[in-house]
Amino acid sequence: GDSVTQMEGPVTLSEEAFLTINCTYTATGYPSLFWYVQYPGEGLQLLLKATKADDKGSNKGFEATYRKETTSFHLEKGSVQVSDSAVYFCALSDLTGNQFYFGTGTSLTVIP
Amino acid sequence: DAGITQSPRHKVTETGTPVTLRCHQTENHRYMYWYRQDPGHGLRLIHYSYGVKDTDKGEVSDGYSVSRSKTEDFLLTLESATSSQTSVYFCAIRLGQLYEQYFGPGTRLTVT
Numbered sequence: 001g002d003s004v005t006q007m008e009g010p011v012t013l014s015e016e017a018f019l020t021i022n023c024t025y026t027a028t029g030y031p032s033l034f035w036y037v038q039y040p041g042e043g044l045q046l047l048l049k050a051t052k053a054d055d056k057g058s059n060k061g062f063e064a065t066y067r068k069e070t071t072s073f074h075l076e077k078g079s080v081q082v083s084d085s086a087v088y089f090c091a092l093s094d095l096t097g098n099q100f101y102f103g104t105g106t107s108l109t110v111i112p
Numbered sequence: 113d114a115g116i117t118q119s120p121r122h123k124v125t126e127t128g129t130p131v132t133l134r135c136h137q138t139e140n141h142r143y144m145y146w147y148r149q150d151p152g153h154g155l156r157l158i159h160y161s162y163g164v165k166d167t168d169k170g171e172v173s174d175g176y177s178v179s180r181s182k183t184e185d186f187l188l189t190l191e192s193a194t195s196s197q198t199s200v201y202f203c204a205i206r207l208g209q210l211y212e213q214y215f216g217p218g219t220r221l222t223v224t
Contacts (some may be wrong), residue, residue, distance in 0.1 A: 030210075093212075
């Protein structure tokens, strides 16, 4: 079945460091891929998305590229800020759109 | 803001008691979802609905039932709560051609 595997945390970075959070998936066909962010005490917010191979999703300085050949959708940001501290979830939607599969989440802490 | 509210936001209940959580949306979205979030598991789908009185099971549906008698409300019921159902419960709606989902603020349920 469909599934998402993302890098274990927690991750601690200094402000202005480069961020990569790895995400790989297993799915039939070409699923849609997403990154969500969850700030403490809140629900999940959609961060970015991509629907087909080589698509690049971007938002708030974060980017992720849909790589069909490596079944990956790694999240990157060139310079993190303290306000980026949160839990990040990779997710995919199956071909029907009825089922979403989430990774286990990666906690990011950015220190000044 | 997808206009999703959840109630209650926090609840403590005893083992064996019935519990109903409510998800309310204001924008007539057809698809609604219930997830639970637990450490180390990310979010897991409990049930979803694709219209009034149309529902289907997700990955972790045992011990839960749902009802949707009108478009705006999707109810999750624990018929006899157990300690293993202590969790944070999120409701979501689906919109867009990319099947992206938008989440409510969550309900923290503790079963003692």
